[in-house]
Amino acid sequence: MKYDKExxxxxxxxxxxxxxxxxxxRSGYVILEGVVPDEINLRAIEYLEGRLPANPxxxxxxxxxxxxxRIRNAxxxxxxxxxxxxxxxxxxxxxxxxxxxxxxxHIGLPILVSHHRAQCPGPPQNWxxxxxxxxxxxxxxxxxxxxxxxxxxxxxxxxxxPESHLRPQxxxxxxxxxxxxxxxxxxxxxxxxILHRKGESTIEGxxxxxxxxxxxxxxxKRDWIIEPDFDFQTAYYGGHQLSRYIAHMFYWLxxxxxxxxxxxxxxxxxxxxxxxxxxxxxxxxxxxxxxWTQTWGYEYTD
Numbered sequence: 001m002k003y004d005k006e007x008x009x010x011x012x013x014x015x016x017x018x019x020x021x022x023x024x025x026r027s028g029y030v031i032l033e034g035v036v037p038d039e040i041n042l043r044a045i046e047y048l049e050g051r052l053p054a055n056p057x058x059x060x061x062x063x064x065x066x067x068x069x070r071i072r073n074a075x076x077x078x079x080x081x082x083x084x085x086x087x088x089x090x091x092x093x094x095x096x097x098x099x100x101x102x103x104x105x106h107i108g109l110p111i112l113v114s115h116h117r118a119q120c121p122g123p124p125q126n127w128x129x130x131x132x133x134x135x136x137x138x139x140x141x142x143x144x145x146x147x148x149x150x151x152x153x154x155x156x157x158x159x160x161x162p163e164s165h166l167r168p169q170x171x172x173x174x175x176x177x178x179x180x181x182x183x184x185x186x187x188x189x190x191x192x193x194i195l196h197r198k199g200e201s202t203i204e205g206x207x208x209x210x211x212x213x214x215x216x217x218x219x220x221k222r223d224w225i226i227e228p229d230f231d232f233q234t235a236y237y238g239g240h241q242l243s244r245y246i247a248h249m250f251y252w253l254x255x256x257x258x259x260x261x262x263x264x265x266x267x268x269x270x271x272x273x274x275x276x277x278x279x280x281x282x283x284x285x286x287x288x289x290x291x292w293t294q295t296w297g298y299e300y301t302d
Contacts, residue, residue, distance in 0.1 A: 004090060005057075010111045011219060015097025018222075018230040024102060025249040026238055028165035029190035032094050036185030040088040041054030043149040047085075048076055048115060048208055056081035071250070077113040080212070089146060099214050101224040102142055102189075102253070108215030110144075116209040117301030120155055120201035127161065127171035128203050133193035135167055135251035135292040137245075137260075139216070145180065145188040146210040157181045158209060159274070163238070164195035166245040168295050171195055221255035233282045237269040244269060246288045 002011045016024070024030055046052035054072060058081065059065065072078040079085050090109055099107055112176030151157045161177035179199050180188050190196075192213065201207065237243035237250070244262055247269035251260040266272075281287070 001091060001093065001096065003086075003105070007106075008111075008170045009106045010091055010096060010109065011107070012093075012096045012100050014101040014224040015094075016101035017225045018227045018235075020236070021101055021253060022235060022246070022250050024029055024189075024191075026242075027162040028194045029160055029162065029188060030098055031180060031182065032092075032098070032187045032189070034183040034185045035092055035094040035187060036089050036148070038184065040084060040225040041148040041184045043084060044079070044089070044146075044210075045208060046136055047079055048148070048210075054078055054082070057083045057086070067181070076115045077111075079113055079210075080110055086125060092104055092187065095144070095189070098189055099142065103214060103216040104218045104220060104223070107219045107245070108217050110212035110214060112118055112210045112212060116158075116198065116208075116211065118156060118198060118207040119199065120203060120205045120207055121157065122198075122201050123273070124156070124200040125197035127159075127177070127195050127197045129164070129168065129193055129195055133163075135163075137248040137257055137292070138189070139220070139249065139253055141192065141213045141215045143192040143211055143213050145190070146212075147182055147186045148184060148190075148208055148210070150184045150280075151180075151182055151186070151207060151209070152178050153181045153199070154201065155205060155207045156199040158196050158208075159199045160188075161189060161195035161243060163206050165191035165193040166242060166249075167292060169195070170295070202292070220253050220257070222253070231242065233278060234266065234271065235269075236271060240270065243271075245292065248290050259283075259285075260289065261285060262290065263287045 022091065043052060056068060056078060068078050069218050143159055157180045159177040159179050162170065238246040248260050261284045263281040263284055268279040271279055
């Protein structure tokens, strides 16, 4: 691990393989359960509840201690300046290898924290994609949810809908996604455009959840763990309406975004277990790109 404190970036070895990076492109998330130490989880909760005095490792240029106090009272973003949080949460070794695989070298650390505090029990939110989300093959940043406490289903963990990061789409309020129930110290790495909501909680208590973004600073290229037998032509990118977007994202992450073209229909990247030969359309230089702004073709309902 190489941490550049002055520029607030880090570098390390990647830990994901071709197949695992492609799985992130398909599903839109990776869950790391219980990777932050218990001591750090407890300190984080004390900090969020105002019971732990601030001890920033430095005061950012142009700011004062009064500015930091104001920021802490509003968002708790000053947590990003605490040495213990930087070392064990932001630069958690299980997390950084995943981030290095998705964002390349010299990753920019978060600059803003959103503290989602919920008094339980309570109803679920509606499914939504954040107003500032974008849709396209580029992965210039990823978002992380951090649970500093045990967050079972009864405490209303954030729900996510796999594959929903690929295009803008409505979601029926009664439909179900996946509850990211997890033990204390869990980190959920996800594409920021994924459909999500605060889950319904049924027990008494306070649920803390933090979210923040890590940033790409270098052009993408395929420098994660390369599998010798990985085949771009026969890899499974997903089913109808999905494979073209997933493949485009994977190609972009591989540094091959400019080479990506589609000829349409059942051609590559669509593959099916019943086909008798390789799909047509692989490595075509003429064709078109997916329409990332097209919705799934049905109306929003509440």
